[in-house]
Amino acid sequence: MTSSIELTDVTLDYNLYSVRAQSLRNTVLNMAVGGRLIQAGKDVTYVRALSNVSLKLNEGDRLAVIGHNGSGKTSLLKILAGIYSPTLGKVDVRGRISSMISISVGLDIEASGLENIRNLAMMQMMSDREIKRRMPAIVEFSGLGAFVHMPLKTYSAGMVARLTFSVATQVDADILIMDEWISAGDADFQKRAADRLNNMVDSAKIVVLATHDYQLAAKVCNKVMTMESGVPTFLGTTEEWLERSSAA
């Protein structure tokens, strides 16, 4: 089966039933920073996180989604990963997805790096035997060395990013969805990560990467989508995007 992603006029509204309630989580609050706040009646406020997004990606495409905080990047990724259903519009995603949207969810800070790799891989539906088989490669790529035996609470943010990224890219997935946390790693790791993502085209995969690191986007991706307040402002190849931004 060939993998592909097609979004048709996707609109996403968050309903906030009571704005003062503590139940609102950071993601929603962040949306309110750059998203459009719409008042509807007294109790229900809704934030339009995405409006009329259309997009088509085929095998081999690596899309960078670029935008400010709260521009709708993460919302778009969550729609692609099947976490959110759109309020309006159609989502058609074909292929097995590996999504790494949060750097820390599913991690246990008391457990060692190895145990965490096992837990993350387990959540990605890897069997015990497969985990065992891939473990050396994951550990090797993470570059964490002897630290994999240490509890995660001794890790820096960049080390956690290395660990999560290593697992995410070892999964047999057709579509890889990653949020901007990749930039948490150091220069060496970012280079390795970029190489890795570049190599993934060979295995005919689709990569969607949210970032505000323009260089990373230019290095890794062949398509770029920029977003502002939930509205796509540009969608095209990386060359077109580079031309446009150098002209501006």
Added chain:
Amino acid sequence: MSLVGSFKAAALDLYRGVLLTPLWWRVSVEQTVTRYRRSLLGPVWMASTTLATAFSLAIVFGSIFGGDAKDNLSFIMIGVVGWSITGGILPEIANTFVNAAGVMQVRSLPLSFHAFQQMSKIFINFMHQVVGLWLVLMLMKLAVVPHWTLLVNLPIALLTGLFVSIPLGMVSVRFRDINYMVGFIAQSLFMLTPVFWRRSQVPETMRWIVDLNPFSHLLEIVRQPLMGAAAPIHDVNASLAFLGVAALLTLISLTLVRTRVVFWL
């Protein structure tokens, strides 16, 4: 989506939850093993809380009620342990989606997955309690071989918990006050259900409290086999009716709000 489409999606959600059995079982086992690793006796501590309550209640109420002390002791102890897999799980299952919030916001899993995972963790914990209970009863030479109907009745209780956890977990994330309410309702139910007293001990005019309480029947179908007898057929029937209502509520709630729960977290 049309109502029919939503209903199909709801049924599919449950089906996908079943297909993910290896995953939620592994996650629950892993979490239990982790608890063992970090403390001397791990989940044994959790089992001992229930057992200590059971033992204290058994001594106090056993002697207040009079009659055969040994008989009272095992009735009350098994009752409290049985409660921990029936009415006692209410506060925990109300938090099904609250506890899973982190994972739900970054991974696309069927909603029923989180309910299955919660119930399997509760089941593992319960098995610890049963083993502890058995050790205590054996020490006091009160242990009996469980009746085979436990193998049917325990799954009924677990399934009921599963089907209650989905609609209850949904209203708890939508209205955060529900959590507190469930806490005091569970506490009241513990007193109002014949856990450490018998239906025959209350006046005839008050017995409707027992008969109308679905948890008293559910408790009985777990307790009686643990005490070595088959549960009365009317308790089994009432429990099956309760299971049916809970399953219906699960299907309705999944049909109506399945895709919205993640926004309420």
